[in-house]
Amino acid sequence: MVVGNFARDVDVVVIGAGPGGYVAALKAAALGRDVVLVTAGPLGGTCLNVGCIPSKALIEAGHRAWNAKTPAMGISTQGVHIDFEALQQWKEQEVIAPLRDGIGHLLAARGVEVLEGWARFTAPGVLHVAQGSADDDPGVTLRFKDAIIATGSRPIIPSGFTLGPRVVDSTGLLALGELPGRLAVIGGGYIGMELAGAFAHLGASVAVFDSAPRVLAGFPAQLTGPVEQHFRACGGQIFAGTQVQSLEVGPDSVVVLSDDGEFEADYVLVAVGRRPATDDLGLEMVGIDTDAAGLIPVDETGKAADHVWAIGDVVAGPPLAHKASYEGMVAAAAMCGDRGAAVDYAAIPTVCFTTPEIAQVGRCEGESVTVPLKNNGRALSMGAPQGHVALYVEGEGEGARIVGAAAVGAGASELIAQPALAIENLLTVGDVALTIHNHPGLSELWMEAAQKAAGVSVHG
Amino acid sequence: MYTFMMPDGGEGTHESKILTWHVQEGDLVNEFDTLFDMESDKAIVDVSSPVTGVIAAIHVAAGETGIVGQPVCDIDTGETHTPTPPASTPATVADTSTDLRQLAVPRVRVAARRAGVDLREVPATGTGGKVTMEDLEAFLAADSHPTPDPQPLPKPQPQAKPEPASTDVVRQPLSSLKKAANRAMLASYQQVPHVTIMDRVDCTALVAHRTMLKPIAEQRGVKLTYTAYTVKAAVAMLKKYPQLNARVDDTAEELLLLNRIGVGVAVDTDAGLVVPVIRDADRLSLVDVAAAIGQHAEVARAGRLGREDMQGGSMTITNVGGFATGGVWSTPIIHGGESVIVGIGRIEEEFVPDENRQPVLAPMMKISFTFDHRVVDGVIAQRALNEFKAMLADPAIMLALS
Numbered sequence: 001m002v003v004g005n006f007a008r009d010v011d012v013v014v015i016g017a018g019p020g021g022y023v024a025a026l027k028a029a030a031l032g033r034d035v036v037l038v039t040a041g042p043l044g045g046t047c048l049n050v051g052c053i054p055s056k057a058l059i060e061a062g063h064r065a066w067n068a069k070t071p072a073m074g075i076s077t078q079g080v081h082i083d084f085e086a087l088q089q090w091k092e093q094e095v096i097a098p099l100r101d102g103i104g105h106l107l108a109a110r111g112v113e114v115l116e117g118w119a120r121f122t123a124p125g126v127l128h129v130a131q132g133s134a135d136d137d138p139g140v141t142l143r144f145k146d147a148i149i150a151t152g153s154r155p156i157i158p159s160g161f162t163l164g165p166r167v168v169d170s171t172g173l174l175a176l177g178e179l180p181g182r183l184a185v186i187g188g189g190y191i192g193m194e195l196a197g198a199f200a201h202l203g204a205s206v207a208v209f210d211s212a213p214r215v216l217a218g219f220p221a222q223l224t225g226p227v228e229q230h231f232r233a234c235g236g237q238i239f240a241g242t243q244v245q246s247l248e249v250g251p252d253s254v255v256v257l258s259d260d261g262e263f264e265a266d267y268v269l270v271a272v273g274r275r276p277a278t279d280d281l282g283l284e285m286v287g288i289d290t291d292a293a294g295l296i297p298v299d300e301t302g303k304a305a306d307h308v309w310a311i312g313d314v315v316a317g318p319p320l321a322h323k324a325s326y327e328g329m330v331a332a333a334a335m336c337g338d339r340g341a342a343v344d345y346a347a348i349p350t351v352c353f354t355t356p357e358i359a360q361v362g363r364c365e366g367e368s369v370t371v372p373l374k375n376n377g378r379a380l381s382m383g384a385p386q387g388h389v390a391l392y393v394e395g396e397g398e399g400a401r402i403v404g405a406a407a408v409g410a411g412a413s414e415l416i417a418q419p420a421l422a423i424e425n426l427l428t429v430g431d432v433a434l435t436i437h438n439h440p441g442l443s444e445l446w447m448e449a450a451q452k453a454a455g456v457s458v459h460g
Numbered sequence: 461m462y463t464f465m466m467p468d469g470g471e472g473t474h475e476s477k478i479l480t481w482h483v484q485e486g487d488l489v490n491e492f493d494t495l496f497d498m499e500s501d502k503a504i505v506d507v508s509s510p511v512t513g514v515i516a517a518i519h520v521a522a523g524e525t526g527i528v529g530q531p532v533c534d535i536d537t538g539e540t541h542t543p544t545p546p547a548s549t550p551a552t553v554a555d556t557s558t559d560l561r562q563l564a565v566p567r568v569r570v571a572a573r574r575a576g577v578d579l580r581e582v583p584a585t586g587t588g589g590k591v592t593m594e595d596l597e598a599f600l601a602a603d604s605h606p607t608p609d610p611q612p613l614p615k616p617q618p619q620a621k622p623e624p625a626s627t628d629v630v631r632q633p634l635s636s637l638k639k640a641a642n643r644a645m646l647a648s649y650q651q652v653p654h655v656t657i658m659d660r661v662d663c664t665a666l667v668a669h670r671t672m673l674k675p676i677a678e679q680r681g682v683k684l685t686y687t688a689y690t691v692k693a694a695v696a697m698l699k700k701y702p703q704l705n706a707r708v709d710d711t712a713e714e715l716l717l718l719n720r721i722g723v724g725v726a727v728d729t730d731a732g733l734v735v736p737v738i739r740d741a742d743r744l745s746l747v748d749v750a751a752a753i754g755q756h757a758e759v760a761r762a763g764r765l766g767r768e769d770m771q772g773g774s775m776t777i778t779n780v781g782g783f784a785t786g787g788v789w790s791t792p793i794i795h796g797g798e799s800v801i802v803g804i805g806r807i808e809e810e811f812v813p814d815e816n817r818q819p820v821l822a823p824m825m826k827i828s829f830t831f832d833h834r835v836v837d838g839v840i841a842q843r844a845l846n847e848f849k850a851m852l853a854d855p856a857i858m859l860a861l862s
Binding site for chain 2: 338339340341342344345346395399401424425426428
């Protein structure tokens with residue numbers, strides 16, 4: 001500790017301003033606590049600034065570009081021009097900035113103080129926040145009653161790879177100043193495939209390298225098949241079951257050397273996964289040991305140690321923004337003495353914004369009842385007949401409970417919310433089958449699947 | 461065919477007597493209908509059917525004793541008379557492997573955690589065995605007074621509707637546990653020869669002692685009450701007169717002498733009076749006793765007192781103190797098969813003669829000492845009460861002897 005650095009007493013400190021941290025801060029403030037939110041980056045964290053939201057903006061732009069370039073329904077367009085700089089400006093100013101400002105306003109309205117800097121525990125109940133360079137700025141020391149760790153995760157960069165102007169992580173790719181003509185993507189997980197698809201739509205020649213036998217290996221093959229098919233139709237190349245040996249980085253390009261040959265690219269995206277940002281927090285000072293994956297062990301409320309909770313990507317479970325927000329609300333409530341608070345969700349939707357979209361929720365194991373989009377009036381009228389929805393049920397007849405659901409196809413990211421509601425609220429296929437769904441609509445697919453599962457389908 | 465096994469009536473009970481059957485062979489019984497009344501360690505409990513069906517056979521007749529885990533009756537569920545299938549998890553057989561998320565929707569799960577209830581123990585009425593919010597509320601209402609009340613003080617029912625103008629009398633159904641409590645109370649009143657001695661004790665030293673100790677207890681987060689002192693006084697009394705630490709076994713016509721000292725403390729809750737027991741109070745310091753009373757009262761008011769929290773009592777203390785407006789003695793009813801109940805009234809200043817026969821104002825506590833006359837004679841009881849009073853009159857001696 002720096003001499004002359006007096007500790008400030010605070011009530012609650014939340015570390016990290018992503019969708020977990022800022023929600024936890026708002027919830028704790030709503031429950032009457034005085035909250036200081038410490039963040040090393042901009043409000044909204046990875047998700048809003050360099051993750052889910054900007055990638056969705058580029059993906060949407062990719063769809064617009066691809067649709068313009070692809071004749072369909074008797075419509076064709078000549079001379080499609082992409083102003084990548086204008087696209088980035090739109091993404092920053094029209095998408096990210098208003099959302100970030102919104103978070104700032106919400107925090108201010110609840111009286112949450114935002115403190116910028118890097119947080120580190122220095123003793124039980126004490127957090128040091130480094131600001132600027134340590135030499136000229138002693139930072140701030142906070143003595144807190146309760147703390148919530150919501151520091152999220154960082155991209156993994158495998159040894160042998162070095163980030164630079166031509167070799168980037170997802171943050172770097174989303175912030176590129178020019179549209180690459182050739183893009184190599186190392187890692188065919190959901191981040192790699194989402195961005196590979198977006199840049200392919202925007203006109204890049206994209207190659208994806210993955211050491212697994214197929215891309216999107218975390219999802220079942222019947223869901224990922226249409227994605228691979230579409231990606232190849234856009235000119236994309238997939239090198240699956242391939243080990244990337246090395247990168248030959250030149251001033252204007254990079255050559256990817258793999259078991260399956262080489263690929264020269266303007267830029268290389270390294271997207272092999274993310275690791276919890278728990279290594280530099282001084283967790284040992286508050287009695288927390290992380291596991292081999294760097295995750296913080298917690299109880300059902302997210303409590304990691306006396307007066308310390310942890311939420312989001314730093315604890316077990318899928319590293320998803322909506323999980324972090326949910327856990328943030330639970331942890332804040334538990335911290336404020338709500339005995340009802342616990343992380344006990346039955347269903348957490350996972351969405352992959354590929355083309356077509358993939359979504360899953362609940363337990364998707366064993367037999368399922370499927371309905372193809374080509375049987376759906378709305379899907380055909382949208383010109384999107386690819387894909388299907390699947391319901392996983394337990395039990396027989398109309399009383400069978402919905403326990404899982406999956407969808408691949410147009411609108412899957414929105415469609416998945418309905419089975420999530422059904423699973424968490426213990427609905428049966430009979431309940432869904434007897435609920436009127438609007439026509440024409442993609443959601444009718446669930447009604448059809450439920451009727452089929454209940455054995456009362458009039459179409460199937 | 462569903463075979464109903466004898467449930468465990470309390471902690472460690474391995475047999476229980478069946479008092480009355482509410483059904484006979486051939487009767488249709490619905491899920492949650494009462495099957496029989498069972499006498500367990502301290503309470504009379506009515507046991508309901510976990511399934512819907514027809515009583516095929518009764519294996520343990522009224523008046524006989526059933527062994528926990530052995531068949532009591534067979535219920536033919538093949539002839540189900542309702543379209544709803546029986547719940548897969550009956551109330552008496554909690555299956556810890558059941559995933560709570562498959563039992564109730566998120567809002568009910570939150571409410572159950574808030575109330576400290578394991579949803580697997582709540583009888584479900586929702587479709588497919590779902591526990592509804594109403595099920596949880598009913599469970600909480602029924603669970604909050606599981607042992608007989610020691611005093612006939614029916615609480616006004618807050619939800620009772622105003623009486624219709626056309627009738628002068630409104631019939632109000634009682635919960636099954638309230639019925640059991642009433643039966644136990646009546647049995648105690650009718651079968652135990654109660655004798656009550658009314659007395660009072662000078663609390664000058666007690667008040668001073670508590671005033672001195674209160675801040676020290678507070679530093680330890682404990683509220684030191686006069687009730688804690690009366691518990692310790694009871695311990696000293698029972699140590700000197702162990703013949704009072706006994707209960708009569710009516711059936712065997714024998715006296716059961718207890719080796720451990722537990723003192724029940726009546727707690728007023730929204731659902732009625734309950735009596736948590738401060739067990740082994742002879743091994744606890746005065747401040748520990750006060751802490752235990754505080755904790756038990758908190759748990760009791762939350763409606764979360766377990767059966768085991770109310771067992772093992774030697775005698776009971778019931779303190780109406782704060783509610784008494786004046787010179788109040790009472791005749792408390794002996795609780796739970798014990799031999800003594802002590803009612804404590806309010807501490808009030810009264811003029812009493814000092815050693816020079818001059819009137820001085822002294823804080824006086826009123827004591828009603830009720831005992832089972834079969835256990836001890838009046839002389840012993842009066843001597844025991846004298847000891848109880850002597851302890852309260854001089855807390856230093858009390859703490860040395862308890």
